Amino acid sequence: MSLSSELCKTMYRDMWRIRLFEEEANRQTSLGSVVGALHMYCGEEAVAVGVCSNLRDDDYVLGTHRSHGHCLAKGAESHRMMAELFGKATGTCAGKGGSMHIADFSLNMLGANGIVGAGIAPATGAALASKLRGTDQVSVCFFGDGAAARGTFHEGIGLGALWKLPVVYVCENNQYQQWVPRMNVAVLDSVADMAGSYAIPGVSVDGQNLVEVYEVAGEAVERARKGGGPTLIEARTYRFYGHSLGDEEQYRPAAEVEEWRTNRDPITTFQSTMMEQGWLTEEEDTQIQNEVKDEITEAVRFAEESPFPTPDSVTTDVLAPVQEVA
Numbered sequence: 671m672s673l674s675s676e677l678c679k680t681m682y683r684d685m686w687r688i689r690l691f692e693e694e695a696n697r698q699t700s701l702g703s704v705v706g707a708l709h710m711y712c713g714e715e716a717v718a719v720g721v722c723s724n725l726r727d728d729d730y731v732l733g734t735h736r737s738h739g740h741c742l743a744k745g746a747e748s749h750r751m752m753a754e755l756f757g758k759a760t761g762t763c764a765g766k767g768g769s770m771h772i773a774d775f776s777l778n779m780l781g782a783n784g785i786v787g788a789g790i791a792p793a794t795g796a797a798l799a800s801k802l803r804g805t806d807q808v809s810v811c812f813f814g815d816g817a818a819a820r821g822t823f824h825e826g827i828g829l830g831a832l833w834k835l836p837v838v839y840v841c842e843n844n845q846y847q848q849w850v851p852r853m854n855v856a857v858l859d860s861v862a863d864m865a866g867s868y869a870i871p872g873v874s875v876d877g878q879n880l881v882e883v884y885e886v887a888g889e890a891v892e893r894a895r896k897g898g899g900p901t902l903i904e905a906r907t908y909r910f911y912g913h914s915l916g917d918e919e920q921y922r923p924a925a926e927v928e929e930w931r932t933n934r935d936p937i938t939t940f941q942s943t944m945m946e947q948g949w950l951t952e953e954e955d956t957q958i959q960n961e962v963k964d965e966i967t968e969a970v971r972f973a974e975e976s977p978f979p980t981p982d983s984v985t986t987d988v989l990a991p992v993q994e995v996a
């Protein structure tokens with residue numbers, strides 16, 4: 671394995687940042703502090719972190735309705751994200767995006783999206799813009815297995831492949847589409863197999879294995895950056911919570927959930943790997959987890975103390991400024 675222990679520690683910390691941020695956001699939703707619905711990413715952390723750790727600051731990311739992890743992994747500050755969930759003016763979208771439309775344009779994280787599959791076309795468009803401008807920026811689009819059944823998937827990948835655009839399509843196959851098991855509605859078991867229709871590489875990875883995701887994504891990002899065109903990655907993963915808060919989860923067996931939580935947790939799996947390799951001591955582990963806990967406590971304090979947007983700002987930050995055409 672070619673990873674440095676420093677990078678591994680950073681990625682390990684980032685997975686904890688996502689886990690603890692979300693568990694706290696979940697709690698805050700129950701308390702009534704978070705405005706709107708909340709879709710938990712817990713269990714899927716290795717996908718966002720493994721992919722985004724290969725990206726530069728100026729690369730683009732588009733997400734899903736389940737995108738806290740994508741935003742944090744792209745470098746967003748947890749206190750501004752928590753403020754966004756609280757609908758506060760100090761949030762990454764000035765309090766007007768919330769959980770499902772969270773974005774941070776300063777990091778080229780172009781947004782979560784409440785419409786399933788709606789990030790695929792803009793990610794392809796951002797890649798086209800990079801190509802036309804002659805930059806070597808790469809776009810990454812995260813989407814669910816449900817989104818892979820939508821027209822936008824085929825339209826986006828079709829154009830990305832035809833024009834050899836610098837884009838990496840990352841399907842987070844968590845095996846459920848809201849309350850529907852994927853195999854009730856899908857013909858192919860692997861989403862990666864659909865890449866053949868567009869003559870691009872398709873790779874299926876264990877989404878619970880951070881190192882595997884990091885390495886496969888690294889090859890795909892490099893291919894895109896060097897002009898080799900798109901890759902479709904399927905990361906096989908699982909969400910540890912229901913589809914959104916209040917989901918009674920009558921469609922998946924409790925034993926299955928328990929099995930993934932106990933034996934397929936990407937954080938504890940990577941923790942064991944690091945300890946076996948001698949990259950992480952118990953003291954360092956405790957320190958990392960305590961620092962992340964403090965970070966999230968501070969994020970909540972910041973969100974609570976921040977002001978709501980004022981009524982006179984209702985039309986700002988919503989639409990792009992109108993530009994006069996000569």
Ligand SMILES: Cc1ncc(C[n+]2csc(CCOP(=O)(O)OP(=O)(O)O)c2C)c(N)n1
Nearest residue numbers: 736784785786814815816817844846847848
């Ligand atoms: C176009 C569209 N159809 C339906 C919905 C309702 N909906 C929200 S999330 C979801 C399931 C999406 O499944 P998947 O893409 O696998 O993502 P996951 O929730 O598993 O991360 C559905 C059907 C929607 N938001 N947009």
Ligand SMILES: [Mg+2]
Nearest residue numbers: 814815844846
């Ligand atoms: Mg799914």
